[in-house]
Amino acid sequence: MxxxxxxxxxxxxxxxxxxxxxxxxxxxxxxxxxxxxxxxxxxxxxxxxxxxxxxxxxxxxxxxxxxxxxxxxxxxxxxxxxxxxxxxxxxxxxxxxxxxxxxxxxxxxxxxxxxxxxxxxxxxxxxxxxxxxxxxxxxxxxxxxxxxxxxxxxxxxxxxxxxxxxxxxxxxxxxxxxxxxxxxxxxxxxxxxxxxxxxxxxxxxxxxxxxxxxxxxxxxxxxxxxxSPADASADKLAVRIVQPSIDLSEKWDDSVRDRVFATTMELSARPPQAGRPAPQLVLWPETSVPFFFTERPDALAAIGEMLKPGQTLVAGVVREEARGGEPLYYNSVIAIDDGGEIVGAVDKVHLVPFGEYIPFADVAARFGIGQLVAGPMNFVAGSQRHPLELPGGIKASPFICYEIIFPELVAVDVASTRIIVNVTNDAWFGETPGPYQHFRQAQVRAVENGLPLLRAANNGISGVIDARGRVIDALALNVRDVVDVELEVPDAPSAAVLRxxxxxxxxxxxxxxxxxxxxxxxxxxxx
Incomplete structure (x- = not known):
């Protein structure tokens, strides 16, 4: 030596x-x-x-x-x-x-x-x-x-x-x-x-x-x-996570948007898996709706018809907002109730530089630098995050894509919630180490904060992680399917995040x- x-x-x-x-x-x-x-x-x-x-x-x-x-x-x-x-x-x-x-x-x-x-x-x-x-x-x-x-x-x-x-x-x-x-x-x-x-x-x-x-x-x-004994649980939440595994070459293709949407809807409407209760919460991945609801109100009505009484859909969408005559676009998570109404929305706060927005855009434009990955548009960052209310009054903190890799960001925003939600679209990276590395960091966030984590990814890895990082159930890469889990929701986080x-x-x-x-x-x- x-x-x-x-x-x-x-x-x-x-x-x-x-x-x-x-x-x-x-x-x-x-x-x-x-x-x-x-x-x-x-x-x-x-x-x-x-x-x-x-x-x-x-x-x-x-x-x-x-x-x-x-x-x-x-x-x-x-x-x-x-x-x-x-x-x-x-x-x-x-x-x-x-x-x-x-x-x-x-x-x-x-x-x-x-x-x-x-x-x-x-x-x-x-x-x-x-x-x-x-x-x-x-x-x-x-x-x-x-x-x-x-x-x-x-x-x-x-x-x-x-x-x-x-x-x-x-x-x-x-x-x-x-x-x-x-x-x-x-x-x-x-x-x-x-x-x-x-x-x-x-x-x-x-x-x-x-x-x-x-x-x-x-x-x-x-x-x-x-x-050691599990933390006290006052509530159970029946969850369905949908992994539609949509090819990115089709995701924003106008000619196939209806088929893409129908695929996700069909998976969501399937009968519960054997021995599992009907889901109270249905979770879709990041940007899973391939159009704006402002342009397609019929799609929102179709979701309301698909959802059973008492069910809530939480989905990743692109949200459009007009301001000063110019459209602004947000990478968002929205909650839709069984009446087809949007009852909650949270915008992505921490955007990906050059992927979702261009830092110093005016200067970059002079050198011909624009958005460097395929996608519908440049996004605007949300101003703040707040919890979404799920069935049973359970509050959840949503994090979009790579927001989940920031320990401080997650720790600050989950202080008053009982579930972490992570929606993402790792199909950008194919069958590489990227999706596995991303999933591992989500596991660690669950342990750090002492909260269960629900993860919906377009092509994987989707899954349910308990408050101690154990994978309750998951779907492998490129599988088109759903995960049905009855999740025990702890009364309070089991980890003190400040210490x-x-x-x-x-x-x-x-x-x-x-x-x-x-x-x-x-x-x-x-x-």
Whole structure:
């Protein structure tokens, strides 16, 4: 191990950057759908050894001395995000004749930008760098801080946070109710990076003990929580989730809209599955209605006729609103009662840059940049979110598409509700890791907030997730079918959402103090 570490430390030039890129790409195997967490015990130690050798001349100013560490982390991040997000380019191929030109911008541009966060992480870590366990705490702090910043800087894009590598199953998701995702990111990096101590064996015993305690506490807490009594439930809600699996090439085709709508209606009207009660709630995916209700009031009347007494439909739609003589379009979720009346609507607040709207649109237009994915129009962001009332007076918080990946956004908006609803259309990305990664993050949001989650996706993965992240029932990709579940709705969330957020920041503070103490101790010994 010492010989291998020495070779990696001494790598230089393009070989060093290639090793960082490969280590980052390897780390993607810890994410869904692969869930090969052991890859983290290879990838992160290699990064530590590369940073051991990321030195600069002492005569340079402090910022310049961090450039080798930043470059190492940047290439590591580029490998990680390129291998983990290449499937985003699929959205541009739905209408390839119009958008294929932008494929390099999506496939390469997004990883190129996100890699700066990991470059920042390794530069911060290098400030605290030592030759012992302190550097393990330093890299854990750097990544924890970078992942926290990734949740909100530049509109935020916390896809595949490194901490998900430690949460491949519900058993290993429960600790997030204590640490939050911020703390989990940092602790996961600490544990995965610990084998780097095997090379010089300095602080090896302490590092292995700390890692073993963290792993045991992580798994043990999950076992205890999953086997503890379920939260009190005063209500049950019979739910039908519809997965119509509509081809995106047809979704906005005027000539087939009636057939698309009829397919979704037929699935919704099917008799209940064997042994299941008639659904009280029917849930359709994002933009599942292929026209405006303002243009087709007959469709709204047809929904009212299809719904049985007492049933409510919650559907993803494009909502049109006239303002100042100009039409505005919202990506929305609406609730329709059994009389065919719209009784609630929530607009998407966090839109996808370049996919649903163009940042700095006037400036972008000068360079010929418009909407980069196929779709009906540019959207306007909603001003605020509020709960929808479901049958039985149960309140639910809806999140559209990738809104579900933002821990803070979800935590704030579910405070007074009892169910999380996520509608999405992952058909943009085909049979790639994207839909699996998206579903995994929805699972973690359910655990974090202690609430069950209903997820309707056009082509999958649709399903029902309980408050502890267990999948009650689900539909695989590209299956056209429905899920019928009688969901037990807890009286109140089983997780205190504020505490883990604060605990996560506290974990970052402890790791920073640990790393700083190691740095100070090493300097004192040198003197």
């Amino acid at each position: 010492e010989r291998l570490a020495g070779r990696i430390i001494l790598l230089w030039g393009w070989r060093r950057l290639a090793a960082a890129f490969a280590a980052g790409a390897l780390l993607v195997l810890t994410q869904a759908p692969y869930d090969f967490f052991a890859a983290g015990f290879i990838s992160l130690p290699v990064l530590v050894w590369l940073l051991d050798g990321a030195t600069a001349q002492p005569s340079l100013n402090p910022l310049s001395r961090l450039k080798p560490a930043f470059a190492t982390g940047w290439w590591f991040g580029f490998g990680y995000f390129l291998a983990g997000l290449w499937w985003i380019g699929g959205a541009l191929l739905v209408e390839a004749e119009s958008f294929a030109w932008a494929l390099p911008l999506a496939v390469l541009g997004i990883p190129l930008m996100l890699a700066f966060f990991y470059g920042f992480a390794t530069a911060v870590a290098r400030i605290f760098w030592t030759n012992g366990i302190g550097r393990i705490a330093a890299i854990a702090f750097g990544f924890g801080l970078a992942e926290w910043l990734r949740t909100f800087l530049f509109t935020g894009f916390p896809w595949n946070p490194v901490g998900l590598a430690a949460m491949p199953t519900p058993l290993l998701m429960q600790s997030v109710t204590v640490t939050g995702v911020t703390g989990m990111n940092a602790l996961a990096v600490f544990v995965f990076a610990t084998p780097a101590l095997l090379a010089a064996r300095r602080s090896l015993r302490l590092g292995l003990i700390l890692a073993a305690v963290m792993i045991a506490a992580h798994a043990g807490y999950g076992y205890i929580r999953l086997n 883990p957020r604060l605990n996560g920041l506290a974990i970052l503070g402890i790791l920073a103090a640990f790393a700083l103490a190691g740095r100070v101790r090493q300097r004192l010994q040198a003197n």
